[in-house]
Amino acid sequence: MRLANKVILITGGYTGIGKAIAQKAVKEGAKVLVNGLDEKFGLELVKDLGTENATNLTIDITKKEAPKLLIEHVIQKFGKLDCIVNNAAQIVSSTIQNTHSEFLIDILKTNTVAPLAIIREALPYLEKTKGCVLNIGSINAWGGEPDLLAYSISKGALMTMTRNLGDSLFRENGVRVNQINPGWVLTENEQNKKKAEGMKDDWYKDIxxxxxxAKRLFSPEEIAAAATFLLSNECGPISAQVIDLEQFPLIGRNLPKNWQGSHN
Incomplete structure (x- = not known):
């Protein structure tokens, strides 16, 4: 098994990509601490994974005490820590018109500041196991959609943090840090969000x-498959890398012949 005997902390692990990573990690032999905001979902996931393989802690990662409590919990339960998956994030639409300073700071607290605080708190334990960190970003880190301004800024900052720490922590502490930037993923939250916006129940079948x-979106399980490689020993000394998981090139894209968009 590719993650045998590893202990992994996964934020935002109750649903979507985080849940898929937790399920895949346990299947590959790991023990996991999953974190999220809805205790009901956390308990259901732990029951599904088995209490010998998983535990949960429901807490907002932006709380000052959250990093310490998360690390204490995983060490108390499993005795060590090999990997962190920083997956929790706020995905909120915003433009220049409504991205006020307070709003941007709130998004940054979840998407950028909290992951840094968790890494800092966990570093002594990761150093002992020569562990790793996997940040879950977004292709919006490269610029972003017009109505995802604050989110895109936060993911761009996370990407820079990944490259910076992936170099410095690996050189000084033996801890690898990498990032996955997923494209459009069909999570439960994405399905519900689009339906709330008035789209039909099976909107994702007509993309x-x-x-x-590919005429379909990514599944959370496909992102989890890539995450497994970066969390495993198979990837060797790979660090400070950002892997874009998208269906098309972000630069130099060939538009369809019938595309009616701007040619500028």
């Missing part, structure tokens, strides 16, 4: 090719 050449 324009400009957004999804």
């Amino acid at each position: 324009p090719a400009i957004f999804a050449p």
Whole structure:
């Protein structure tokens, strides 16, 4: 098994990509601490994974005490820590018109500041196991959609943090830090969000090719498969790297012949 005997902390692990990573990690032999905001979902996941393989802690990662409590919990339960997956994030639409300073700071607290605080708190334990960190970003880190301004800023900052720590921590502490930037993923939250916006229940079955050449979105399990490689010993000394998981090139894209968008 690819993650045998590893202990992994996963924030935002009750649903979506985080849940898929937790499920895959346990299947590959790991023990996990999953974190989220809805205790009901956390308990259901732990029951599904088995209490011998998983535990949960429901807490907002932006709380000052959260990093310490998370690390204490995982050490008390499993005795060590090999990997952190910083997956928790706020995904909120915003533009220049409504991205006020207070709003941006709130998004940054969850998407950038809290992951840094968790890494800092966990570093002594990760150093002992020569462990690793995997940050879950977004392709929006490269610029972002017009109505995802604050989110895109926060993921761009996370990406810079990954490259910086992936170099310095690996050189000085033996701790690898990498990042996955997923494209459009069909999570439960994404399905519910689009339905709340008035789209039909099966909206994801009719995605324009400009957004999804495969005519479908990524599944959380596909992101988890890539995460498994970066969390495992198979990837060797890979650190400070950002892997984009997208269906099309972010630069130099060939638009469909019938594309009616801007040619500027």
